[in-house]
Amino acid sequence: MRLKPFLLDMWLDTYEHDIEFNLAASEGPRWTLNEILNLASEEERERFLNHKLGYSRPAGAEGLRAAIADMQAVNVDAVQVVTGASEALLILMWLATEPGANVVLPQPGYPPFSALPESLGIEIRYYAVRKENDFGIDLEEIKQLADRNTKLILVNSPHNPTGATISDAELDSLHEFTASREIQLVSDEVYHPIYHGQATRSASRLPHATVIHDFSKAFPLAGVRTGWMIEHDSKRRERYWNARTIFSISNNTAGEMLAETAMRHRDIVLGRTQQIATQNLRQLASFMSEHRETLAWIPPRGGMTAFPWLVSGENSRAFCQAAAEQGILLAPGDCWDAPSHFRLGFTAMTDKFPVALNRLGEFVKSWSAANVTKA
Ligand SMILES: Cc1ncc(COP(=O)(O)O)c(C=O)c1O
Numbered sequence: 001m002r003l004k005p006f007l008l009d010m011w012l013d014t015y016e017h018d019i020e021f022n023l024a025a026s027e028g029p030r031w032t033l034n035e036i037l038n039l040a041s042e043e044e045r046e047r048f049l050n051h052k053l054g055y056s057r058p059a060g061a062e063g064l065r066a067a068i069a070d071m072q073a074v075n076v077d078a079v080q081v082v083t084g085a086s087e088a089l090l091i092l093m094w095l096a097t098e099p100g101a102n103v104v105l106p107q108p109g110y111p112p113f114s115a116l117p118e119s120l121g122i123e124i125r126y127y128a129v130r131k132e133n134d135f136g137i138d139l140e141e142i143k144q145l146a147d148r149n150t151k152l153i154l155v156n157s158p159h160n161p162t163g164a165t166i167s168d169a170e171l172d173s174l175h176e177f178t179a180s181r182e183i184q185l186v187s188d189e190v191y192h193p194i195y196h197g198q199a200t201r202s203a204s205r206l207p208h209a210t211v212i213h214d215f216s217k218a219f220p221l222a223g224v225r226t227g228w229m230i231e232h233d234s235k236r237r238e239r240y241w242n243a244r245t246i247f248s249i250s251n252n253t254a255g256e257m258l259a260e261t262a263m264r265h266r267d268i269v270l271g272r273t274q275q276i277a278t279q280n281l282r283q284l285a286s287f288m289s290e291h292r293e294t295l296a297w298i299p300p301r302g303g304m305t306a307f308p309w310l311v312s313g314e315n316s317r318a319f320c321q322a323a324a325e326q327g328i329l330l331a332p333g334d335c336w337d338a339p340s341h342f343r344l345g346f347t348a349m350t351d352k353f354p355v356a357l358n359r360l361g362e363f364v365k366s367w368s369a370a371n372v373t374k375a
Pocket of ligand 1: 083156
């Protein structure tokens with residue numbers, strides 16, 4: 001068994017720990033442990049500091065599951081807690097593995113979407129998220145890729161890295177199609193509910209869909225390593241529960257308690273992410289307009305990342321490498337097999353975002369001046 005190298009995380013791990021301006025991260029503004037504990041009541045803080053560090057329950061701590069069920073407007077039985085959306089993906093791809101099986105995935109997409117089935121020997125069929133279509137999906141293309149060996153179709157909205165969204169009507173149509181063919185529809189919603197235009201609804205409302213979500217992106221507490229799945233089908237849930245007990249047994253208890261506090265105070269936590277995302281995106285829009293001779297983009301409709309490209313069409317790795325040397329971290333598009341693009345995360349930085357954009361602007365000018373000279 002071989003897992004392909006995770007180029008994005010190799011790049012991020014090389015630079016992100018001591019870079020001056022991180023414009024590669026896909027998360028919202030980070031919270032400290034102290035800030036989360038300050039949201040809790042005195043009694044919750046006491047409970048947190050004195051709880052026993054044993055195993056939690058494989059389906060997740062009851063309080064956390066109840067808080068998630070409340071946000072997702074589902075019955076608490078439908079909630080399976082996992083160690084980040086990463087574990088949800090592992091469970092789903094593992095359970096989809098059968099001789100001759102195929103899965104239908106977005107291209108570009110979060111790299112583990114494909115790394116997992118590829119390593120498990122499942123055929124991958126990609127549908128394109130094309131800039132010619134404003135990074136939208138083409139329902140007919142997805143439907144034509146599926147056949148009777150298709151185990152699952154995965155959608156990601158808001159989409160990483162493009163920030164595109166899938167409308168409620170598109171999701172309804174896919175749900176109807178997958179349900180009629182007994183194909184599992186998986187909706188990765190880790191950037192929900194951060195929107196910059198028309199907000200869309202969670203797939204948790206759809207009886208045959210499977211939702212995966214987490215506390216790493218819109219809820220920017222990646223350090224709690226906690227995510228969840230919403231599943232209305234009790235047979236599938238039993239299989240997740242079993243896989244979960246085998247893969248990781250349960251979550252870490254401290255992470256679950258902090259996640260529960262963040263979920264119970266989601267107006268504040270999600271409100272902060274949305275506010276920073278909106279404010280920074282406005283500044284990014286004027287930046288992109290100012291540098292339109294070198295950079296092009298499609299403004300994101302949701303989430304915290306954009307996927308601009310070099311107008312020259314050249315591979316962006318050298319550009320990203322040179323930017324990193326000037327203290328600005330971007331993520332090169334070849335990590336998504338889209339070499340002229342790069343990912344720009346616009347919500348992890350707060351007060352210093354305008355300074356980061358200024359620095360990036362100086363870099364872009366010197367880069368394009370040097371390239372004009374070369375040409
Ligand atoms: C679309 C998407 N899904 C899932 C994940 C996994 O995140 P985590 O394991 O932190 O929940 C990520 C992380 O970047 C992501 O971008």
